[in-house]
Amino acid sequence: MTLTYGSYLRLDDLLSLQRPESDEHDELLFIIIHQVYELWFKEMLHELDRLRSLLEADLAPQALNTLKRILTILKIAVAQTDVLETMTPLEFLSFRDRLETASGSQSVQFREFEFALGIKDARVLGDFEGGERARLEARLSSPTIWDALLGHLARHGHAIPAAALERDMRVRVAPSEEVERALVAVYREDPGSAAICERFLDLDEGFQEWRYRHVKMVERTIGTRRGTGGSSGVAFLKRTLFDPAFPDLWAARAAF
Numbered sequence: 001m002t003l004t005y006g007s008y009l010r011l012d013d014l015l016s017l018q019r020p021e022s023d024e025h026d027e028l029l030f031i032i033i034h035q036v037y038e039l040w041f042k043e044m045l046h047e048l049d050r051l052r053s054l055l056e057a058d059l060a061p062q063a064l065n066t067l068k069r070i071l072t073i074l075k076i077a078v079a080q081t082d083v084l085e086t087m088t089p090l091e092f093l094s095f096r097d098r099l100e101t102a103s104g105s106q107s108v109q110f111r112e113f114e115f116a117l118g119i120k121d122a123r124v125l126g127d128f129e130g131g132e133r134a135r136l137e138a139r140l141s142s143p144t145i146w147d148a149l150l151g152h153l154a155r156h157g158h159a160i161p162a163a164a165l166e167r168d169m170r171v172r173v174a175p176s177e178e179v180e181r182a183l184v185a186v187y188r189e190d191p192g193s194a195a196i197c198e199r200f201l202d203l204d205e206g207f208q209e210w211r212y213r214h215v216k217m218v219e220r221t222i223g224t225r226r227g228t229g230g231s232s233g234v235a236f237l238k239r240t241l242f243d244p245a246f247p248d249l250w251a252a253r254a255a256f
Contacts, residue, residue: 021098026091033084034104040077041109044070048116048145055148058155060192067199074206081213085220092221108132115139117207117245118146118173140170146246149200150179153193158182175247183252197249204246211240 006012017035020027047070054063104110111124116139125136143151147169154160161178187194244250 020095022095024091024095026087027095027098029083029087030092030095033080036080037077038107038109040073041107041113044073045109045112045116047073048113052116052143052145052148055145055152055196058152060152060196063152063196064199067196067203071199071202071206074203074210078206078210078213081210081217085217087221089221089223096222108135111136112139114245115142116144117203118144119243119245120144120170120172122170143169144173146173146200149196152196153182153186156190156193158186158190158193173246175251179248180252180255183248184255187252187256200246201249204244204249207245208242211243215241 001007018028018031020031047066051063051066051070054060054066106127108128111128112135114120115136120140122140125133125140128136147165147167150160150164154165159178159182161176161182164176164179167173183197186197
């Protein structure tokens with residue numbers, strides 16, 4: 001059979017996956033937006049894994065190109081919030097009850113994305129089972145892109161402490177004054193490595209921007225109501241704001 005645009009992209013399958021639970025007009029938009037988010041999460045995880053491999057192989061130019069791609073995708077993900085905000089609170093409430101216990105906090109790919117950055121919390125494993133839990137367990141035990149960056153810097157002669165290079169991969173990256181001092185030296189002495197650090201900071205800032213836009217979108221849509229799935233909604237989401245994945249990169253700013 002000749003390969004066509006539709007068969008290559010499996011469009012019959014793709015376009016059959018939007019199955020609203022109600023007859024409300026805006027539910028289709030809600031489903032498509034979140035399915036697209038999941039596709040972008042899949043691609044960003046694909047790129048984050050490549051970024052880690054490139055840094056482990058000390059291929060800095062390729063790592064920078066991959067970081068640029070991730071950052072560009074993240075900007076698109078943030079911009080999608082604008083589309084979702086065209087839906088008024090009344091339009092969302094017209095089908096919200098049909099979501100039952102479904103919640104964005106159940107997105108395994110979003111949790112994988114957090115773990116890949118270094119924002120690890122083993123407690124979230126309790127929200128998943130089967131293959132999804134296995135995927136998170138693998139991410140929890142694996143080095144993050146931050147670990148790959150520190151290893152790359154160490155191999156380039158920078159004084160990254162052994163404790164940071166040999167840390168327990170199952171816990172969140174913790175701030176380190178020794179790492180901060182090493183990063184200051186990177187910025188002063190190694191412009192090439194400093195450029196990679198700056199793209200990491202862009203990634204951290206972009207992820208925090210996505211969290212902020214998501215919180216404000218939820219707040220303008222449901223106000224102080226409880227979130228879907230029984231969460232505390234906006235109050236819960238606000239606790240995640242301004243929580244950097246790479247705290248040492250931010251702290252080092254004060255020493256320049």
